[in-house]
Amino acid sequence: MKNNLLDRISTAGLWLAACLLFAFGCNSPTTPAGSTASAASLARQGQSPAGDRKVADDQVAGAEIAPANRASAAATSKNENASKPAFDPILENGKFFEGWPKPKLALVISGRQEGYLEPCGCAGLENQKGGFSRRHAFFKELQAKGWPLAAVDVGGLVRRFGRQAEVQFGASAEALKTMGYSAVGFGSDDLRLSAGEIVAAVAGAQPNDSIFVSANVNLFDSIPKVRLVEAGGIKLGISAVLGKSFQQQVNNAEVEIRPAGESLKKVLPDLSACDVRILLAHASSEEATALAKQFPEFDLVVSAGGGDIPHYEPRKIEGTKSRLIEVGHKGMYVIVAGFYDDPKRPIRFQRVALDSRFEDTLEMKQLMASYQEQLQQLGWEGLGLRRVPAPQAKKGDTWAGQFSGAASCKACHQSAWDVWTNSKHAHATETLTKVDPPRQFDPECISCHATGWNPSEFFPYTSGFDSLEKTPLLTGNGCENCHGPGAAHVAAEKASDEAKRVPLRELLHLTWEQAKTDTCVKCHDLDNSPEFSKNVEKYWSEIEH
Amino acid sequence: MKLSYVVVVSAVLGCAVGAGISWAKFGDSPPLFPSPTTASTAASSRSPQVLVDERNYDFGRVERKSKVRHTFKFTNIGGGELTLKAGGTTCSMCTVSQLSKTRLAHGETADVTIEYDSSYSRPQFRQSATILTNDAEQPRVELNIFGSITTKYQVVPDQMVFSKISVNETKTSEIKIYAFLNDNLQVVKHELTGPETAPFFEVHTAPIPKEQLAENPDVKSGCLVTVTVKPGLPLGPVRQTIRLELNTPGEEPLEVPIHAIVDSDISIVGGNGWNADYSRLNIGAVRSAEGATRKLLILVRGPERHSLKVQPVKVNPAWLKVTIGETSELNKDVNQIPLTIEIPSGTAAVNHLGSDQGKYAEILFETTHPQVKHMRMYLQFIVEQ
Numbered sequence: 001m002k003n004n005l006l007d008r009i010s011t012a013g014l015w016l017a018a019c020l021l022f023a024f025g026c027n028s029p030t031t032p033a034g035s036t037a038s039a040a041s042l043a044r045q046g047q048s049p050a051g052d053r054k055v056a057d058d059q060v061a062g063a064e065i066a067p068a069n070r071a072s073a074a075a076t077s078k079n080e081n082a083s084k085p086a087f088d089p090i091l092e093n094g095k096f097f098e099g100w101p102k103p104k105l106a107l108v109i110s111g112r113q114e115g116y117l118e119p120c121g122c123a124g125l126e127n128q129k130g131g132f133s134r135r136h137a138f139f140k141e142l143q144a145k146g147w148p149l150a151a152v153d154v155g156g157l158v159r160r161f162g163r164q165a166e167v168q169f170g171a172s173a174e175a176l177k178t179m180g181y182s183a184v185g186f187g188s189d190d191l192r193l194s195a196g197e198i199v200a201a202v203a204g205a206q207p208n209d210s211i212f213v214s215a216n217v218n219l220f221d222s223i224p225k226v227r228l229v230e231a232g233g234i235k236l237g238i239s240a241v242l243g244k245s246f247q248q249q250v251n252n253a254e255v256e257i258r259p260a261g262e263s264l265k266k267v268l269p270d271l272s273a274c275d276v277r278i279l280l281a282h283a284s285s286e287e288a289t290a291l292a293k294q295f296p297e298f299d300l301v302v303s304a305g306g307g308d309i310p311h312y313e314p315r316k317i318e319g320t321k322s323r324l325i326e327v328g329h330k331g332m333y334v335i336v337a338g339f340y341d342d343p344k345r346p347i348r349f350q351r352v353a354l355d356s357r358f359e360d361t362l363e364m365k366q367l368m369a370s371y372q373e374q375l376q377q378l379g380w381e382g383l384g385l386r387r388v389p390a391p392q393a394k395k396g397d398t399w400a401g402q403f404s405g406a407a408s409c410k411a412c413h414q415s416a417w418d419v420w421t422n423s424k425h426a427h428a429t430e431t432l433t434k435v436d437p438p439r440q441f442d443p444e445c446i447s448c449h450a451t452g453w454n455p456s457e458f459f460p461y462t463s464g465f466d467s468l469e470k471t472p473l474l475t476g477n478g479c480e481n482c483h484g485p486g487a488a489h490v491a492a493e494k495a496s497d498e499a500k501r502v503p504l505r506e507l508l509h510l511t512w513e514q515a516k517t518d519t520c521v522k523c524h525d526l527d528n529s530p531e532f533s534k535n536v537e538k539y540w541s542e543i544e545h
Numbered sequence: 546m547k548l549s550y551v552v553v554v555s556a557v558l559g560c561a562v563g564a565g566i567s568w569a570k571f572g573d574s575p576p577l578f579p580s581p582t583t584a585s586t587a588a589s590s591r592s593p594q595v596l597v598d599e600r601n602y603d604f605g606r607v608e609r610k611s612k613v614r615h616t617f618k619f620t621n622i623g624g625g626e627l628t629l630k631a632g633g634t635t636c637s638m639c640t641v642s643q644l645s646k647t648r649l650a651h652g653e654t655a656d657v658t659i660e661y662d663s664s665y666s667r668p669q670f671r672q673s674a675t676i677l678t679n680d681a682e683q684p685r686v687e688l689n690i691f692g693s694i695t696t697k698y699q700v701v702p703d704q705m706v707f708s709k710i711s712v713n714e715t716k717t718s719e720i721k722i723y724a725f726l727n728d729n730l731q732v733v734k735h736e737l738t739g740p741e742t743a744p745f746f747e748v749h750t751a752p753i754p755k756e757q758l759a760e761n762p763d764v765k766s767g768c769l770v771t772v773t774v775k776p777g778l779p780l781g782p783v784r785q786t787i788r789l790e791l792n793t794p795g796e797e798p799l800e801v802p803i804h805a806i807v808d809s810d811i812s813i814v815g816g817n818g819w820n821a822d823y824s825r826l827n828i829g830a831v832r833s834a835e836g837a838t839r840k841l842l843i844l845v846r847g848p849e850r851h852s853l854k855v856q857p858v859k860v861n862p863a864w865l866k867v868t869i870g871e872t873s874e875l876n877k878d879v880n881q882i883p884l885t886i887e888i889p890s891g892t893a894a895v896n897h898l899g900s901d902q903g904k905y906a907e908i909l910f911e912t913t914h915p916q917v918k919h920m921r922m923y924l925q926f927i928v929e930q
Contacts, residue, residue, distance in 0.1 A: 092633035092675070094685050127637070161706050161804045162782055192706045194806060196814040196821050196844075203816030220842055220881070222816060248701065251718045252708035253878040254814075254844065307671020307691050309635045329667075382822065384782035384806075388739070457802075459784070526665050530637045533662075 087126040089355035096336075096352050103338035103348070105232030106147045108139065109302055110334045111154030111280075111327035112187070115168050115444075117175070118368060120528045121435070126356040127530070129332035132175040133364035134354040138334070139179055140361065148232030151179060154280045154302045154327055155240065156187030163384040164375065164443060164458075165189070166197040171371040173201040176211065178363055183213045183227040185240030185280035187304060188249040195219055195254030213280070215239045216263035218256040225263075226270045234339055237274030239267050241291070243283020246304070260287075264295055271297065276339070278302065285326060292322040300325060300337065310335055312351050323349075330527075369437040376441035380460065385443060390452075390461040390485050392507070402463045402487035403452040403480050405473030412493065413479075416545035420479065423543050429468070429475035440468070448523035451478035452485070455522040463487070482519050483508040512540065593649075594623030595680040597688075602659075604692030610664045617657045617688050621649040623680065629655055632675030632685065639665050640690070642674040659690055669693045698730075698791075699723045700801055705772055705787075707805035709812075711846035713776045713916075714878075720801060721753060722768045723761070727793060730766040734790040738800075742783055746803070747773040750789075770801070778807045810847040811855075811917050813884070815839070825905065828888065828926035836890035837926070843882040845872075849914050850880040859909035864892060865924070867908055888928060895928045903927075 119128035142149050157172040158165040169190060176184055190198065202212040203222045213227045227238045241260035242250075250257060260283065271277050279298040281288040288303035299322060300314075306326035310333050314323040325335050331354070338348040375383065393401025406426070410417040420426055428449040432440040439445040447453040451474040452464020460466070463485070465474040480486050489508055492500035510519065516536050524532035524539070532539055598618040607613050621627035627649040634640040645656035659674050671691035678684055701721045710716045724730035732750040737743040753767035770789065785803040813819070818827040819841065831837040845853050857867045870883030886908070896903030906924035 091677070094675075161704070161708075162806075188702075192708050194709055194821070196812060196819070199814055199816055200819045200821065220814060220875075245701075249706075250708075251706055253846075253876055254709065256876065305669070307669050308667065309671050309673055311671075312673075312687065312689075378822070386782065386784065388784070526636070526638050533638045534641070 087356065089126070089353075089357040092127075093353040093355050096350055097338075100338060100348060100350070101340070102145070102147060103232070103340055104148065105234045105339045106142055106149050107231075107236070107278075107300075107337040107339065108142075108149065108151040108334050109154075109300075109325055109327060109337060110135070110151065110331060111185075111282075111302065112156040112304055112329045113153075113172055113331040114156060114159040114189075114329060115165065116330040116332075116527075117168060117171060117371065129353050129355050130330055131354065131364075132172070132179075132331075133360040133368070134356075134358035135331070135334065136175075136179050136361040136364045137358040138352060138354060141358070142336075149180070150229060150231035150236060151176075151181045152238055152278060152280060152302065153181055153184040154187075154304050155185035155190055155242075155282045156304055157184075157190055158187075158193070159189045161189070161192050163378065163382065166193050167371065167374050167378070167383075169193055169198065170201040171367060171374075173212070175364060175367055178367065181211050182229040182231070182236065183238040183240065183278070183280065184211050185282050186212065186214055186217050186242055187282050188242065188246035191217065191242065191250045191252055191255050191257070193252075195252060198255075213238060213240045214242065215267045216241045216258040216260050218258075219254075225267045228270075228274065232339065234276055235274045236276050236278060237271030238278045238280065239264065239271065240280035241283065243281060243287040243291075243304075245284055245287065246282055260291060261294055264291065268295065268297060276300070285324060289317055289324055292317045292320055292324065296320040296322065298322050302327065309333065310351055314349055323347075325349075372437040372439060372442060375443075379441075380443070380466070383443060385459050387460050387462045387464070390464075392485055392488075393462065397488065399488035399491045401461070401485050403461065403474060403478075403485045404487040404490050405451065406476060406478035406480070407473055408490050409479045409486065413545075416479070419543060419545040425477040425543060428477040429465070433468070448528065449477060450474055451476065451481055455481070456525075461485070477523070481523075482515060483510050516540065591624040593621055593625040593627035593678070593680050595627055595629075595678045595683050595686065596620045596622045597686055600687065601689045601691075604661065604690060606695045607661070607663045607670075607692045609694050609696055612660055612662050613692075614658050614660045615690060617659070618654050619649070619657055619676070619678075619686075620654040621651055624651055626650055626679075627653075628679045629657070630677040632677045634659075634674040635672045636665075638662075639670075640672040640674055642676065642688070644676070657688065659688055661690055661692075663694055667694070668696070668699070695725065697724065697726050697793075697796075698799060699725070700799060703801070705801060705803045707774060707803075709806050709808050710774055710778075711810045712778065712780060712807055713810060713847040715773060715775055716878075717771060717773045719772075720770045722770065722789070722791075722799065723758070723764045724766045724768075725763055726765060727791075728765045729792070730768050731792040732768055732770065732789050733792050734798075735770075736788045736790075738786040738788055739784065742778060742785055745775045745778045746785060746787075747775065748787060749773075772803065774805060778805070780807050780809065782806055808846075809917050810845060810849060810914060811853070811912060811920065812844050813841055813920070813922065814844055815841040823923065824921060825923040825925055826886070828924060831888050831892075831926055831928050833892055833894060833928050833930050834890060836892065837888045839886050841884045841886070843869075843884050844875065845880045845882065846878060852913065853880075853882075854913045855882060855884075855910050855920075857908050858911045859907070861907045862895070862897075864889065865906060865908070886924065888926065892928050894930050897924060897926050899923075899925050 116130050118131040118133060119125055121128065139149065153176060158169050199219050199222050202210050204210040207222055208224045210223045212223045213225065214223060215225045225239060229236045229238065241264060242257060243260055247257050277298045279291065279301045281291055281301055282304040283291065285303045285305035288301050288305060292298060292301040301317065301322050302325045308329045310326045310328040314325040314335065317324050327333065327335065333354065334352050336350045336352055340346055390401035406420060429440060432438060432445055432449050443458040446465065447458045448455045450465035452461045453459065454461065465471050468475065484507060486508060489504040492504050520532065602615045604613050619629060629644050629647050629649065631642045631644055634642060639662045641660045643658045649655055657676055661672065671689065674688045676686045676688065678686060701723065705718050705720055707716055707718060722730060731752065735748050735750060737746055749771045751769050753769050758764045758767050772787065783805040787801050787803060788798045789801065790798040815826055820827065826839060828837055828839060843855055855869055860867055866887035866889060868885040872880050872882050875881045897906040899905045908922045910920040912918060912920065
């Protein structure tokens with residue numbers, strides 16, 4: 001009897017619970033099963049049901065979404081309470097090659113390095129992308145997996161002009177050779193450099209040995225017009241061109257450049273026996289697309305155009321079998337094309353962010369050390385850096401536009417000095433001397449890590465920092481980098497020169513409003529301090545004076 | 546006994562209330578206990594599922610130094626609670642994501658707003674923001690934004706580079722300024738900011754005829770700026786800036802950097818192993834039985850380029866074979882003279898690596914150029930048996 005009652009109670013309880021669940025559960029709107037399935041299926045395919053600026057399906061970035069790395073997600077969750085969670089590159093950029101079987105060939109496609117041989121590291125290497133060392137580590141990982149590998153680059157190794165850019169070009173060419181690249185094109189900034197330096201960097205023992213290639217750029221007949229390479233049992237035929245809009249930027253009498261289309265017509269027969277034809281078009285995406293339509297023989301057309309970040313999935317070029325591949329900028333990403341003997345899916349693509357999951361390689365570290373040594377040997381003069389008067393300099397005025405060093409500010413601005421001397425700014429030069437390899441001979445580094453340089457053009461002002469030995473008072477990112485050269489102000493104060501005192505004080509006066517919009521960002525820019533704009537007040541609190 | 550009544554009454558009431566609410570609200574709702582055919586659907590619907598209305602958004606043309614926003618809709622079409630979390634963006638300084646809510650019950654929608662700051666952009670931009678979800682099939686949703694920056698002017702190229710000019714040469718280069726808002730662009734004043742080298746530059750400006758602007762329909766007018774470099778600039782790199790004041794009152798003048806490398810009329814271009822800084826050719830290790838040959842070019846610019854003669858007058862060691870070829874025209878500005886250096890096969894072992902064991906080999910050339918009468922070149926190699 002008791003058991004029966006208990007049974008009844010429990011059954012009634014279950015019903016009550018079920019009914020309550022039903023009642024409250026139904027308070028959420030339900031979606032008909034049929035529409036759920038179709039909407040879910042749309043979502044899985046990455047399609048958008050609506051949108052006035054909807055983008056073609058073949059541009060959809062999320063076409064292949066890598067599942068999350070649960071371990072890394074857990075790691076971040078554990079850190080959620082910390083003031084700043086540990087940076088997790090896998091969480092940020094996803095896992096790569098999820099669901100990929102071993103390809104017959106993995107073709108790595110890169111370009112637009114733009115002089116970024118390595119990420120700056122000023123703001124923490126872990127949240128910056130790019131650099132040859134990480135790329136090399138990535139290559140080694142693929143090789144360790146037993147994947148047959150080939151690599152091509154659309155060019156644009158440098159973006160500046162001058163001796164340092166030439167040294168960078170040489171180091172970059174060496175890096176690509178070391179990594180085993182099969183073909184590399186030229187960008188317009190590459191071809192602005194001294195032709196002799198370009199040839200010295202790219203030439204092989206024989207013209208056809210060079211990994212650099214171009215159908216329409218001639219450098220003393222030292223580079224081939226096509227590259228024929230066999231990898232993973234696939235015959236690759238590669239040519240490269242410099243597009244029309246980029247040609248207009250080259251004014252170098254030693255370099256001969258012909259129209260892209262006309263030149264490609266001539267080299268196409270050389271690619272006839274290839275399984276896969278690749279065009280490295282250092283051109284805008286529009287011009288690269290037009291070339292792909294004019295020469296539908298190419299399977300892959302790599303462009304130097306497009307935005308800063310490459311598409312996740314390369315775009316199909318209408319009316320052709322070609323895909324247009326963009327590479328982004330600053331060498332932060334590479335695209336990998338995987339080739340398969342699968343008629344249903346003969347090719348897959350993966351965008352790879354070269355983030356901090358990839359360690360440095362010894363070879364590239366040595367190459368970077370040798371690059372820094374070369375800069376040291378050349379010195380500022382050898383690098384063609386002529387000192388120029390600071391903007392405040394005046395003819396006939398001994399002190400105007402002259403730097404005096406932060407120590408000269410101390411006597412009158414003790415509290416500001418105390419803040420500065422305990423800040424990272426005061427140790428900016430020292431920081432460069434402690435990294436491996438040291439970077440204090442690199443104009444692109446020292447210009448923000450010492451006093452008296454132009455921070456964005458990387459040249460010294462007349463009385464700016466020279467070396468630790470010659471100008472010890474100008475080490476650190478001193479007061480005068482923000483306020484302006486102070487020697488005239490110091491002289492006027494010491495001489496009690498009333499006529500000059502007031503205007504010079506006004507000249508050096510800088511408000512926080514001015515500083516955060518115009519001054520700080522000259523060094524705390526997108527490349528070197530990506531977190532700055534989001535945390536301006538926090539940064540200011542560290543140096544407020 | 547009383548307890549059992551309470552439970553029974555509660556159960557009946559619960560059923561009645563639940564059924565009543567359901568009936569009143571949804572009429573023909575799904576059955577309480579699903580049939581076997583719908584069991585699997587119900588099982589999967591216990592998991593959260595994210596539906597995103599779109600993943601790519603084209604802002605079209607965006608003004609520089611402005612902030613633009615677009616809102617993507619994330620809906621939970623699964624059964625379990627969907628959680629959303631802002632992951633990274635491809636540009637932490639310019640692209641920010643913001644979520645209206647982070648926990649979504651079935652059927653709920655959250656706004657995910659991406660804000661883009663165009664202050665840092667190049668003419669074209671593309672960025673991504675990742676949203677992390679607990680949908681097992683879509684743990685990372687990447688939202689992409691792109692567009693192009695509207696500027697008032699575009700300078701093409703953005704800097705003027707004279708890659709290499711001879712100290713005795715006159716050379717001209719051009720830049721074009723395109724205006725996207727101004728129908729009648731004019732340069733009203735130009736100024737060279739570097740007083741030291743300003744006398745060696747000549748600047749000329751002229752409007753670009755409308756028919757030459759037809760390629761880009763967005764361009765309203767244009768101006769051609771021609772800069773001529775005159776002979777006499779100091780050897781080495783030259784940096785200059787041209788400041789162009791346009792016929793748009795109140796606007797900052799445009800500044801275009803000018804870079805040039807001024808070199809002597811004669812230079813040598815080598816391939817692999819040539820170091821122009823030290824005039825040194827590194828040939829490396831050479832097997833005696835094979836010997837080695839290196840081909841270089843002597844480039845000649847300036848007024849002497851057609852008549853210039855070069856010959857080796859001192860070769861150390863003397864057995865090095867140095868051959869000067871015929872002059873030919875590389876282009877209208879530059880002539881080239883082939884230079885071949887040969888280490889003959891059968892040469893005895895010798896060290897010219899530049900160390901204590903052996904100095905660099907050396908070739909001295911004599912030329913007919915009035916200013917560059919001699920050129921010296923070093924060779925670095927070792928011959929092994």
